[in-house]
Amino acid sequence: MAGAQSTSSLPRHVAIIMDGNGRWARKRHLPRQAGHVAGVNAVREIVRAATDIGLENLTLFAFSSENWKRPAMEVGALMGLFRLYFRNDMDEIVERGARVRIIGNRSRVEQDIRQMIEEAERRTLGNNGLNLTFAFDYGGQEEIAAAARELARAAAEGRLDPETITPELVSSRLFTSGLPEPDLVIRTSGERRLSNFLLWQSAYAELLFVDTLWPDFDRKEFMDALEQFSQRERRFGALPEAVA
Numbered sequence: 001m002a003g004a005q006s007t008s009s010l011p012r013h014v015a016i017i018m019d020g021n022g023r024w025a026r027k028r029h030l031p032r033q034a035g036h037v038a039g040v041n042a043v044r045e046i047v048r049a050a051t052d053i054g055l056e057n058l059t060l061f062a063f064s065s066e067n068w069k070r071p072a073m074e075v076g077a078l079m080g081l082f083r084l085y086f087r088n089d090m091d092e093i094v095e096r097g098a099r100v101r102i103i104g105n106r107s108r109v110e111q112d113i114r115q116m117i118e119e120a121e122r123r124t125l126g127n128n129g130l131n132l133t134f135a136f137d138y139g140g141q142e143e144i145a146a147a148a149r150e151l152a153r154a155a156a157e158g159r160l161d162p163e164t165i166t167p168e169l170v171s172s173r174l175f176t177s178g179l180p181e182p183d184l185v186i187r188t189s190g191e192r193r194l195s196n197f198l199l200w201q202s203a204y205a206e207l208l209f210v211d212t213l214w215p216d217f218d219r220k221e222f223m224d225a226l227e228q229f230s231q232r233e234r235r236f237g238a239l240p241e242a243v244a
Helices: 021-027 032-053 065-069 072-088 090-095 111-124 140-156 167-172 219-230
Strands: 013-017 057-064 099-103 131-138 184-187 206-209
Touching: 021 032, 032 057, 032 072, 032 219, 057 065, 057 072, 065 072, 065 131, 072 090, 072 111, 090 111, 099 111, 131 140, 140 167, 184 219, 206 219
Parallel strands: 013 057, 013 184, 057 131, 099 131, 184 206
Antiparallel strands: none
8 A cells, every 4th residue: 555655664765856847738738837836736745745754855856957958938937936935835844844955056046046045944954854855956967076176176285185085975075965875766757867866876776767747746656656666676786685
């Protein structure tokens, strides 16, 4: 039963590529913005489900660094929805005990959005429930390059021996430092690629691609995804127990 998931069988960290808003709107002969509005409603439902079942970490791909290439009107609408979500939903997020974190490049967004991000993180810093992370103006390659630059700078200044650079050290310089690596990455809409999302962190993640468009991805679909995860055998490069 999807609703009967035990906390012990849950992944520690679920990451979702929320895809399909535009196609959802097109199927209904609606403007793309209507799809993004419906997508925000899906975010709300999945965050509620995650807090209800006691999930530890949820990361949502909200806006990629490549999304700036979209038409200015659509980018503006997305920024407006981001503002509305943080105005309208923060009280509920606080009440549910979730801690908000936004990862990505904050230098390209407008000042009021940066202030909203900082306020959301400040208000929820003391919460100890769901770690809710939004990847906003985020790109995995850009993130890895930034970490490499930081380590290279430290080495050039004599503060770091290059021979001591390990995967763990690189991880500590990523935006997601302090979070466990995702156990499960879900992508909606039927597309089967990571699209520059958590590239380093997803090295051993289970990948689940579902055909459902993001605005239709509801609590039941989410629980079904977690149930599928619980049936998978994770070996991290080792042999199955029966063979070993």
